[in-house]
Amino acid sequence: xxxxxxxxxxxxxxxxxxxxxxxxxxxxxxxxxxxxxxxxxxxxxxxxxxxxxxxxxxxxxxxxxxxxxxxxxxxxxxxxxxxxxxxxxxxxxxxxxxxxxxxxxxxxxxxxxxxxxxxxxxxxxxxxxxxxxxxxxxxxxxxxxxxxxxxxxxxxxxxxxxxxxxxxxxxxxxxxxxxxxxxxxxxxxxxxxxxxxxxxxxxxxxxxxxxxxxxxxxxxxxxxxxxxxxxxxxxxxxxxxxxxxxxxxxxxxxxxxxxxxxxxxxxxxxxxxxxxxxxxxxxxxxxxxxxxxxxxxxxxxxxxxxxxxxxxxxxxxxxxxxxxxxxxxxxxxxxxxxxxxxxxxxxxxxxxxxxxxxxxxxxxxxxxxxxxxxxxxxxxxxxxxxxxxxxxxxxxxxxxxxxxxxxxxxxxxxxxxxxxxxxxxxxxxxxxxxxxxxxxxxxxxxxxxxxx
Amino acid sequence: xxxxxxxxxxxxxxxxxxxxxxxxxxxxxxxxxxxxxxxxxxxxxxxxxxxxxxxxxxxxxxxxxxxxxxxxxxxxxxxxxxxxxxxxxxxxxxxxxxxxxxxxxxxxxxxxxxxxxxxxxxxxxxxxxxxxxxxxxxxxxxxxxxxxxxxxxxxxxxxxxxxxxxxxxxxxxxxxxxxxxxxxxxxxxxxxxxxxxxxxxxxxxxxxxxxxxxxxxxxxxxxxxxxxxxxxxxxxxxxxxxxxxxxxxxxxxxxxxxxxxxxxxxxxxxxxxxxxxxxxxxxxxxxxxxxxxxxxxxxxxxxxxxxxxxxxxxxxxxxxxxxxxxxxxxxxxxxxxxxxxxxxxxxxxxxxxxxxxxxxxxxxxxxxxxxxxxxxxxxxxxxxxxxxxxxxxxxxxxxxxxxxxxxxxxxxxxxxxxxxxxxxxxxxxxxxxxxxxxxxxxxxxxxxxxxx
Numbered sequence: 001x002x003x004x005x006x007x008x009x010x011x012x013x014x015x016x017x018x019x020x021x022x023x024x025x026x027x028x029x030x031x032x033x034x035x036x037x038x039x040x041x042x043x044x045x046x047x048x049x050x051x052x053x054x055x056x057x058x059x060x061x062x063x064x065x066x067x068x069x070x071x072x073x074x075x076x077x078x079x080x081x082x083x084x085x086x087x088x089x090x091x092x093x094x095x096x097x098x099x100x101x102x103x104x105x106x107x108x109x110x111x112x113x114x115x116x117x118x119x120x121x122x123x124x125x126x127x128x129x130x131x132x133x134x135x136x137x138x139x140x141x142x143x144x145x146x147x148x149x150x151x152x153x154x155x156x157x158x159x160x161x162x163x164x165x166x167x168x169x170x171x172x173x174x175x176x177x178x179x180x181x182x183x184x185x186x187x188x189x190x191x192x193x194x195x196x197x198x199x200x201x202x203x204x205x206x207x208x209x210x211x212x213x214x215x216x217x218x219x220x221x222x223x224x225x226x227x228x229x230x231x232x233x234x235x236x237x238x239x240x241x242x243x244x245x246x247x248x249x250x251x252x253x254x255x256x257x258x259x260x261x262x263x264x265x266x267x268x269x270x271x272x273x274x275x276x277x278x279x280x281x282x283x284x285x286x287x288x289x290x291x292x293x294x295x296x297x298x299x300x301x302x303x304x305x306x307x308x309x310x311x312x313x314x315x316x317x318x319x320x321x322x323x324x325x326x327x328x329x330x331x332x333x334x335x336x337x338x339x340x341x342x343x344x345x346x347x348x349x350x351x352x353x354x355x356x357x358x359x360x361x362x363x364x365x366x367x368x369x370x371x372x373x374x375x376x377x378x379x380x381x382x383x384x385x386x387x388x389x390x391x392x393x394x395x396x397x398x399x400x401x402x403x404x405x406x407x408x409x410x411x412x413x414x415x416x417x418x419x420x421x422x423x424x425x426x427x428x429x430x431x432x433x434x435x436x437x438x439x440x441x442x443x444x445x446x447x448x449x450x451x452x
Numbered sequence: 453x454x455x456x457x458x459x460x461x462x463x464x465x466x467x468x469x470x471x472x473x474x475x476x477x478x479x480x481x482x483x484x485x486x487x488x489x490x491x492x493x494x495x496x497x498x499x500x501x502x503x504x505x506x507x508x509x510x511x512x513x514x515x516x517x518x519x520x521x522x523x524x525x526x527x528x529x530x531x532x533x534x535x536x537x538x539x540x541x542x543x544x545x546x547x548x549x550x551x552x553x554x555x556x557x558x559x560x561x562x563x564x565x566x567x568x569x570x571x572x573x574x575x576x577x578x579x580x581x582x583x584x585x586x587x588x589x590x591x592x593x594x595x596x597x598x599x600x601x602x603x604x605x606x607x608x609x610x611x612x613x614x615x616x617x618x619x620x621x622x623x624x625x626x627x628x629x630x631x632x633x634x635x636x637x638x639x640x641x642x643x644x645x646x647x648x649x650x651x652x653x654x655x656x657x658x659x660x661x662x663x664x665x666x667x668x669x670x671x672x673x674x675x676x677x678x679x680x681x682x683x684x685x686x687x688x689x690x691x692x693x694x695x696x697x698x699x700x701x702x703x704x705x706x707x708x709x710x711x712x713x714x715x716x717x718x719x720x721x722x723x724x725x726x727x728x729x730x731x732x733x734x735x736x737x738x739x740x741x742x743x744x745x746x747x748x749x750x751x752x753x754x755x756x757x758x759x760x761x762x763x764x765x766x767x768x769x770x771x772x773x774x775x776x777x778x779x780x781x782x783x784x785x786x787x788x789x790x791x792x793x794x795x796x797x798x799x800x801x802x803x804x805x806x807x808x809x810x811x812x813x814x815x816x817x818x819x820x821x822x823x824x825x826x827x828x829x830x831x832x833x834x835x836x837x838x839x840x841x842x843x844x845x846x847x848x849x850x851x852x853x854x855x856x857x858x859x860x861x862x863x864x865x866x867x868x869x870x871x872x873x874x875x876x877x878x879x880x881x882x883x884x885x886x887x888x889x890x891x892x893x894x895x896x897x898x899x900x901x902x903x904x
Contacts, residue, residue, distance in 0.1 A: 005624075005642060005646065006620075006621075008642055008645075010641040010642040010644075010645050011614075011620045011623075011624070011640075011641075011642045012614075012640075012641055012642075013612070013614060013615070013639040013640065013641070013653060014639050014640075014641050014644075014651045014652060014653030015639065015653035015654050015655055015656055016653075016656075017641060017653075018653050018654075018655065018677065018680075019655055019656060019658070019659050021676070022655075022659065022672065022673060022676045022677070023662075025676045026672045026675070026676060028662065028663075028672075030662065032658075032662065034658070059620075069645060072644070072645045073641075076644075076651065077680065078653070078677065078680045082676070121662060125656075125658065128615075128656075128658075129614055129615050129623075130620055132615035132616070133614055133615050133616070133617060133619055133620045133622075133623055134619065134620060136615065136616055137617075137618045137619040137622070138619075140618075160465070162463075162464075162465060162581055162585055163465070163580075163581050163584035163585050163588065163776070163778075164584070164585070164588055164773045164774070164776065165585060165589075165618065166589045166592075166617065166618035166619070166622040166625075166626075166767070166772075167585055167586065167589040167590075167618070167619075167621060167622045167625050168458075168463045168511075168582055168585045168586060169458075169619060169621035169622065170585075170589070170618040170619045170621065170622045171463075171581075171585055172457075172463070173618075173619045174618075187465040187466050187467065188463075188464075188465065188466075189462040189463075189464055189465070189466050189469060189525075190457060190460055190462040190463045190464075192462075192466075192524070192528075193460075193462050193521060193524045194457065199466045199528065200466060201465060201466030201467035201468075201469075201470050201530070202467050202470075203467055203470065203471055203474075204467055204468075204471060204577075204580075205779070205780070205794055206471070206484075206486070206577065206580075206779070206780040206792075207471050207474065209780045209783075209792040209793070209794060210475075210480065210482065210484065210573060210780060210783050210792070211480075212790075212902065213899065213902035214899075214902075215902075220474065220478045220480075221474060223478070224473070224474045224477045224478060224534070225470070225474070225530065228529065228530045235794055236794075236795065236899055259799055311773045315618070315767075315772040315773045316772075317772050317773060320618075320767040320768075320769050320772035321616045321763045321767045321769060322616070324615070324616065326615075327657070327658070328657070328658040328661045328662060331661075331662050338664075340658075340661040340662070341661070342657050342661060342687055342688075343688065347711055447665065447666075447688055450664065450665035450666070450667075
């Protein structure tokens with residue numbers, strides 16, 4: 001329990017290891033390509049913001065199996081009789097493949113490969129679960145954050161949701177992803193330390209409740225943080241709290257509302273503060289906010305300078321998962337390349353190594369994406385996937401979070417208006433190239449022949 | 453990035469540190485009690501299953517601030533001028549408080565303290581965020597798992613959802629919580645290694661797609677895992693796959709269905725397997741399952757032996773968060789005890805150190821919970837909160853996961869039938885003792901007097 005398991009090869013589903021053992025044992029010495037993509041959008045999501053690549057790459061560079069972990073696997077009944085080769089393989093395990101990916105902060109759509117992995121099939125299989133998990137979660141949260149930031153129309157949004165994220169580490173990663181999606185910062189100090197994200201904070205109800213009365217609690221806080229005190233108004237009664245602060249005559253940096261009819265209260269508070277000449281005292285709002293509530297509050301004339309958004313953002317509460325998958329698209333054995341596809345009743349995946357090409361109009365607005373084979377050239381369209389890892393070594397500079405956020409904000413601004421909006425809209429046009437459609441048919445015919 | 457940040461004191465919201473600095477600076481040398489509880493149930497949840505305590509206790513025993521982390525805080529503008537005392541305090545930081553908690557696997561309800569923390573106020577404040585995050589997430593997932601296990605009516609449920617959990621670490625914790633909630637195991641190997649949970653796995657579509665044809669893929673897998681092969685049927689065509697396996701005449705341990713009309717397919721498959729005398733070949737089902745789909749499949753006569761439940765379980769998809777909070781209930785300074793409460797318009801919290809008392813009828817069925825002050829005695833009712841940490845040291849044996857699961861299953865069985873069911877029902881009776889109600893009034897009057 002005490003060792004740091006963050007780069008453990010065991011962070012995977014058992015079947016990945018079983019299949020890896022099987023490929024080894026079968027002497028199936030193939031080089032495989034898998035693509036990681038999202039199958040469809042949740043209701044009311046019109047686009048995705050890719051994130052989590054830095055954590056995926058860091059894992060791929062460092063993943064390994066400790067002696068203790070290999071001992072553990074030896075004792076699992078499924079590996080009884082698998083032989084020493086597999087355990088030797090794990091003891092020396094390194095990921096040696098190539099990775100193509102869209103940079104973090106890139107706007108993407110369903111079916112578009114966010115990450116493409118090519119490597120020895122056993123390696124590419126073992127890392128599947130971690131890659132899905134790392135890319136899925138941050139993409140989920142960055143995509144939600146972009147909506148919340150859109151709703152705030154230029155006002156500051158700070159991620160406040162660590163306490164209800166899915167565990168402490170999810171809180172740190174959510175802060176990172178929310179920043180990529182356009183948030184100004186987080187309340188999570190570890191995220192600030194690890195990733196250089198701006199960290200914000202005010203005071204909790206407990207500070208107010210800890211002292212004899214509210215006035216005493218405010219006074220003490222102003223004494224200690226004369227320049228940074230943001231006073232919480234709703235422990236007992238909001239208007240009384242505002243009058244207490246005004247009567248003290250000491251200007252805080254800001255005030256925070258965490259419950260009640262925040263829009264209405266903010267209008268009254270702004271007026272009272274302005275009457276006192278405190279035009280520069282900021283009003284923060286928090287408390288079960290999401291993009292819909294922010295939109296509604298602003299539509300109702302709320303006078304709010306900053307929003308603290310918690311649970312809805314760090315859990316993507318209206319859509320807490322994406323249908324992300326990792327599919328085999330090509331197998332190369334002994335110089336022969338075979339394309340792979342899946343076409344059970346409900347679910348089709350396209351074969352072949354792909355690239356995303358994006359078109360734009362004269363104003364720079366995005367108009368259409370074409371998913372094509374990587375060696376196709378698509379007119380008037382730029383490719384989105386970049387080589388970020390070659391033979392297990394990172395070849396791209398580490399993600400700069402400011403750049404990733406800028407990329408996200410710029411790309412969101414270039415989306416068609418309806419796609420950028422909060423309401424569900426007809427899908428942004430994404431199509432597969434003719435060569436891809438032909439290739440899918442070809443694979444289907446091959447598999448049908450084999451089944452006869 | 454490379455150091456293990458899992459016990460970092462920075463895993464908190466900035467305002468916790470700001471308030472801690474404030475309490476120190478103000479010389480506010482109080483001993484505070486906070487209670488962690490859930491404010492209300494999400495729709496269609498009738499009860500909660502407490503989980504995550506072991507991770508909370510481990511953190512409390514080991515939390516600290518590294519020199520590098522303290523250096524980071526020094527550079528944050530909010531701490532400019534706070535003085536050396538605070539940084540010294542952090543450099544020597546240890547949690548020295550007492551913890552009362554319900555054992556993991558305990559069925560609980562809204563307003564009932566799951567964890568109660570008493571300690572120096574600055575310490576108890578700093579650990580708030582981590583405690584909320586650790587207890588919240590596993591309680592959320594254990595509570596969801598209990599529903600899924602109820603729906604499966606005695607069939608095995610295995611947690612399969614790491615890939616869409618909220619990051620790799622959330623996947624490991626979800627597996628632990630799902631086991632407490634009654635799942636038989638997980639696909640997550642790290643969870644098996646760290647927590648001793650049984651680990652299960654089959655094969656993925658990629659195995660089938662990697663080989664020339666399906667028959668070759670099945671044959672190879674049976675060669676390598678003669679006793680443990682669970683063959684995946686739906687890569688191309690389910691019935692064709694079953695006929696291929698039957699024609700090979702080699703009995704797998706099981707078969708898995710991951711898409712399509714699983715209930716209908718399972719009936720047909722069971723008949724074909726039985727006709728071949730393969731009555732002991734198990735049928736596994738997976739693919740976007742949740743408690744409702746499992747209930748519907750079984751109602752439709754599905755012949756399924758094991759369910760693999762993924763995303764819906766590891767994200768608690770229909771309710772991805774609980775309204776968990778951590779509220780100050782008592783402050784002791786210089787020998788004086790003051791009870792604390794909050795009663796803004798929307799949200800009331802009760803003051804005082806509490807205990808949960810549970811009543812049962814002659815058959816052992818739970819009938820009513822009473823939340824009372826810890827020193828009250830409640831007739832015909834047993835207390836649920838236990839002392840698990842004294843002065844910063846664990847005094848309870850570590851959670852045994854088998855025991856926790858047993859506790860959960862037994863307690864769920866003792867719930868009133870409607871409460872145990874999947875449909876929303878009138879709330880299980882939970883009330884506050886008369887003394888608590890009086891104490892709340894008393895605090896309210898005191899605060900109102902002070903505000904005049």
